[in-house]
Amino acid sequence: MTCMFCERPATVHLTDLVDGKKREAHLCDGCARDRGLIPAGPGPQLDLTALLGLLGAARPAVSADPACPACGLTYGAFKAAGRFGCPHDYDAFRAALDPLLERVHRATAHAGKVPAAARAAEADSLRGRLRDAVAAEQYEEAARLRDRIRALEAQAEGTPG
Amino acid sequence: MNLDSLLPNLGEWLRGTGPESDAVVSTRIRLARNLADYPFTGRGSNAQKAETVARAKEAVAKADLPYRLDYHDVPGLPALDRQFLVERQLISRELAAVVEGPRGVAFDAQESVSVMVNEEDHLRLQVLRSGFALEEAWADIDRLDDALEARLPYAFHPQFGYLTACPTNVGTGLRASVMLHLPALGLTKQIDKVFRALQKINLAVRGLHGEGSRAFGDLYQISNQVTLGKSEAKILGEIREVILTILQYERQARTVLLKERRQAEQDRVARALGTLGSATMITAEETMELLSVVRLGIHLRLIDDVPATAVNQLFIQTQAAHLQKLVGHPLDGEERNAARAKYLKTRLRELGSSRQ
Numbered sequence: 001m002t003c004m005f006c007e008r009p010a011t012v013h014l015t016d017l018v019d020g021k022k023r024e025a026h027l028c029d030g031c032a033r034d035r036g037l038i039p040a041g042p043g044p045q046l047d048l049t050a051l052l053g054l055l056g057a058a059r060p061a062v063s064a065d066p067a068c069p070a071c072g073l074t075y076g077a078f079k080a081a082g083r084f085g086c087p088h089d090y091d092a093f094r095a096a097l098d099p100l101l102e103r104v105h106r107a108t109a110h111a112g113k114v115p116a117a118a119r120a121a122e123a124d125s126l127r128g129r130l131r132d133a134v135a136a137e138q139y140e141e142a143a144r145l146r147d148r149i150r151a152l153e154a155q156a157e158g159t160p161g
Numbered sequence: 162m163n164l165d166s167l168l169p170n171l172g173e174w175l176r177g178t179g180p181e182s183d184a185v186v187s188t189r190i191r192l193a194r195n196l197a198d199y200p201f202t203g204r205g206s207n208a209q210k211a212e213t214v215a216r217a218k219e220a221v222a223k224a225d226l227p228y229r230l231d232y233h234d235v236p237g238l239p240a241l242d243r244q245f246l247v248e249r250q251l252i253s254r255e256l257a258a259v260v261e262g263p264r265g266v267a268f269d270a271q272e273s274v275s276v277m278v279n280e281e282d283h284l285r286l287q288v289l290r291s292g293f294a295l296e297e298a299w300a301d302i303d304r305l306d307d308a309l310e311a312r313l314p315y316a317f318h319p320q321f322g323y324l325t326a327c328p329t330n331v332g333t334g335l336r337a338s339v340m341l342h343l344p345a346l347g348l349t350k351q352i353d354k355v356f357r358a359l360q361k362i363n364l365a366v367r368g369l370h371g372e373g374s375r376a377f378g379d380l381y382q383i384s385n386q387v388t389l390g391k392s393e394a395k396i397l398g399e400i401r402e403v404i405l406t407i408l409q410y411e412r413q414a415r416t417v418l419l420k421e422r423r424q425a426e427q428d429r430v431a432r433a434l435g436t437l438g439s440a441t442m443i444t445a446e447e448t449m450e451l452l453s454v455v456r457l458g459i460h461l462r463l464i465d466d467v468p469a470t471a472v473n474q475l476f477i478q479t480q481a482a483h484l485q486k487l488v489g490h491p492l493d494g495e496e497r498n499a500a501r502a503k504y505l506k507t508r509l510r511e512l513g514s515s516r517q
Binding site (some may be wrong): 005006071073078081082084085086087091092097100101104105106107108109110111112113115116117118122 | 196197198199200201203204281303308309310311314315316317318319320321322323324325327328329331332333335385386388389390391392393395396432
């Protein structure tokens with residue numbers, strides 16, 4: 001694959017998802033550097049606003065700029081600033097978020113500490129699903145749910161408070 | 162509390178003790194946390210920011226912790242005091258001068274634990290320790306986090322974890338930074354090779370004052386980039402492995418220096434002390450470079466009459482805001498360089514007379 005701006009082979013590949021539409025950008029090292037995607041100095045962190053800007057520039061902009069119903073931030077404003085406006089943005093812009101998180105963290109799901117309140121709520125919902133699974137005689141699913149509840153309970157004992 | 166009372170003390174991170182303190186200055190862990198049901202700081206109104214401040218202050222005051230955290234309002238502080246807190250690593254440059262509106266910081270008397278309120282995120286918890294102490298710092302900050310969480314509803318998402326204003330911090334919200342002193346790797350020109358290797362495994366290298374700052378005095382901060390998809394223990398374990406490897410390289414380089422050019426190093430240390438003790442004008446950068454040489458000299462046992470803590474003391478007290486507080490009035494650039502030289506001369510003379 002060659003760079004979308006010149007003839008050299010593309011070494012930087014970006015994918016973004018907006019409104020269910022996939023957008024791609026392929027650049028060579030030099031063009032990526034020129035557009036500020038790769039910092040010249042030390043520090044491996046991608047420049048988030050440059051990355052978001054380029055993903056937008058690679059294809060014609062989507063006609064409607066979706067906004068968060070809670071804080072009113074538009075996806076365009078997020079792209080320009082690289083900062084979200086409120087916690088609800090993570091759901092409002094979820095479709096675009098997964099490819100971004102994949103690029104920044106090489107992961108899309110949390111695997112660390114869970115606050116006690118969230119742990120209790122999750123265990124409650126899992127217990128409900130366990131009862132349903134048992135009632136429906138889905139024993140494999142029930143065993144899986146039971147293990148997850150036990151893991152949550154073990155975590156609760158490990159971190160008091 | 163008057164901030165001037167902190168002046169004669171060294172914060173916990175500068176004690177110069179702790180594990181691996183020949184090459185590890187300090188360990189820092191921070192956690193980014195936000196309150197559910199409020200916009201992030203950057204999009205909050207002043208009234209909303211005042212509310213998050215009030216809630217954070219109350220939680221901090223009532224938190225079940227073995228130490229007390231005193232809250233300081235940042236907008237009410239003169240610019241010099243803000244810079245002073247930046248130099249002591251208790252607040253970020255952003256909280257001091259970039260973000261606006263109601264904001265502040267709470268910290269303990271040891272200057273080991275701090276909570277910034279209304280920086281980019283509503284809460285930035287921080288624990289600083291001297292030497293290489295990731296496990297201890299994690300235990301401290303985990304307890305602080307639990308104590309605050311008991312009184313504040315955090316913004317937490319079942320898939321994304323702790324939600325943060327910037328998606329680069331989402332998940333654990335954890336950034337661990339280890340400040341290393343690597344003069345021998347610098348001298349033997351191996352430092353770039355080490356850093357290129359670090360970038361490949363997604364660890365960041367920065368200067369003393371964080372993002373964008375240049376590395377002065379052979380001080381480097383190594384920190385994790387990835388905050389999502391790994392547990393806190395895994396993130397800390399990965400950093401730990403890398404730091405141990407870098408320490409091994411630095412110590413090898415020090416051994417080679419001692420073996421191959423002991424005399425030249427001895428001379429370099431003596432000249433550094435000479436310049437520090439006799440200059441009449443000196444910049445902060447030059448001071449840091451020279452103190453780095455002295456610090457290496459102490460750990461190579463080329464000199465035995467200057468304690469490591471004294472170097473740390475000179476290092477912090479010669480920074481701009483500290484110097485102006487010591488003198489007791491504001492100084493412009495040239496005056497600072499003269500005041501810095503005078504302070505260094507006096508302090509080194511005191512050290513000299515006490516060792517005879």
